[in-house]
Amino acid sequence: MTAHELTSSPSLLPLYAKAAATGPLHRGTELPDSTYTLGDVTIDRDHLVAYQRVCGFRVADVLPPTYLHILAFPLSIALMTEQAFPFPLVGLVHVNNTITARRPVRADEPVSFTVRADNLRPHPAGHQLDLLAEARVGDEPVWSGVSTYLRRGTPPEGTEKPERRELDPQAGPLTTLRVPENIGRRYAAVAGDRNPIHLHALAAKAFGFPTAIAHGMWLAARVLAGLEGRLPDALVHDVSFKTPVPLPSTVSIASVPVDGGWDLDVRSARNGKPHLAGTVRPIA
Template sequence: MASLTASLARGALTSPFKRAGRPDATLPPDRPTRPEAPVAPGPLAAYGRICGFPESGPLPLTYPHVLAFPLTMRLMTGRAFPLPVLGLVHTWIEITPHRAVAPAEPLELTVYAEQLTPHRRGTEVTMATEARVGGELVWESRSGYLSRHRHTAPEGTTPDRETPEGTAPDDTAPDATTPDATTSDRATPERAAAERGTAPVTALPPAAGGLPARAEWRLPGDLGRRYGAVSGDRNPIHLHPVTARLFGFPRAIAHGMWTVARCLAEAGDPSSIRSVRAGFRAPVLLPATVTYAADATGNAFELRGEKGRVHLVGTVTRRAGVSGPG
């Protein structure tokens, strides 16, 4: 965690000296790598509880992203990275698990910056993450991060894939480890739900439009701080209303990766999933009540706010002959 803290501090110091949108900007060729290492069971259990994953079974589909986050931050806060890390917002993620990964398998992690793309609201960078076991590529992802700045977008500019999770609510242009719980900690559904950062799941009637509602989750105001402690992602927009207001938000917002993980925890056996695609449409201001909606197969899902505002949309592709959660 110390190296991640140092990266965040370095990013805060270097961001004011970086100017997004330079026509001569290039990406660093570096590929930071973490050598093969086992997954620590305590942090994994804490992550599983706050995101709603089962206590046993394959590694959650989103967890390699969390493990590689310190490497990503090291690269993005380095002097050679062309975009300021402060204000950079996550816009989309694609995850491809090539096979199920057991928690006991040691993972080698590598990250690199793949592409810079002009965007009508700034510049988007695609970051890649790869996980290997014994040299075998077992998991990979691509993520888009948007640096917003004013410019005249050239013809052929990347259109908005999604509205970034860090986009301020008034933006009208179309983004320490928690200790293990004991058995008594999980004695009731209410306690288990509190560990996930949500109130007990409540069945809902079908939605009037879009995907049918499956559950309603009440998210507490400190969810960003709790998830930040588990994931290491302590971006100030997630931690406290005071720090969030510095970036144009009236309150702290939920981590986009928490919303993806919480939805995927409802998607059934991760070994059945061949790929995931999720896009962040609007921030979730904390505290909040949100609705998880999905089709009958669980292959299309979304997260909606109290007034029907869509925060997250996603799709799951399953392996041949494998059905969803039913």
């Protein structure tokens, strides 16, 4: 295993430039055995507040469960731009995200991160893989995240189509949310994820989208923020990203209480197209 012990968070803009320049060179059938670690990250209070505001959370000293994802994200991009990584970064689609928050983490607690790739597997639309992130306070594991990415292509023969998880959109009260045209730029300014498909309509059209689309992790966080004060302290938050949310648009959010947690469904308020399906469950 190749260990990369970092002393600061990688800068994303040079990594994106590297990804664009080296994309055609990424070919392979195995994931690199690299791990990236970053120790004792001090939470920037101004950055935390900016994240809380853009995602709709209350301003508080406790980190939202989704906040540590964006602190681990640059390590994931560093790994995915390695020469040994089998796929170009451009074209990977974030299709699922699972967060396990074992307890609330406070802004005054230094956090250490470890990121690695695992579980390259066939999928009916190509191949999937997981980026695994773990956060610790001292020696205590407090948070983990599994980001599942899809590389579209020809799947191996006999690949079975996974069962789709759907929630009846009429199963619970609906909340209507207006998603503004500039939310991609606002979230990118905080999260650092400056994929062109989220920033401007013209840039998104170059990648085959009719308009810019919202970040999936912004949508996941925004839905979670709507449940603030009604969430377990220790939880598993799992979301599947179905179809992109065009900017601007209006979405309908259904949240149904289940087993001490929630079932979640986000759809277009105009035509009912599913955007996100998810669950929140308490950890015993």
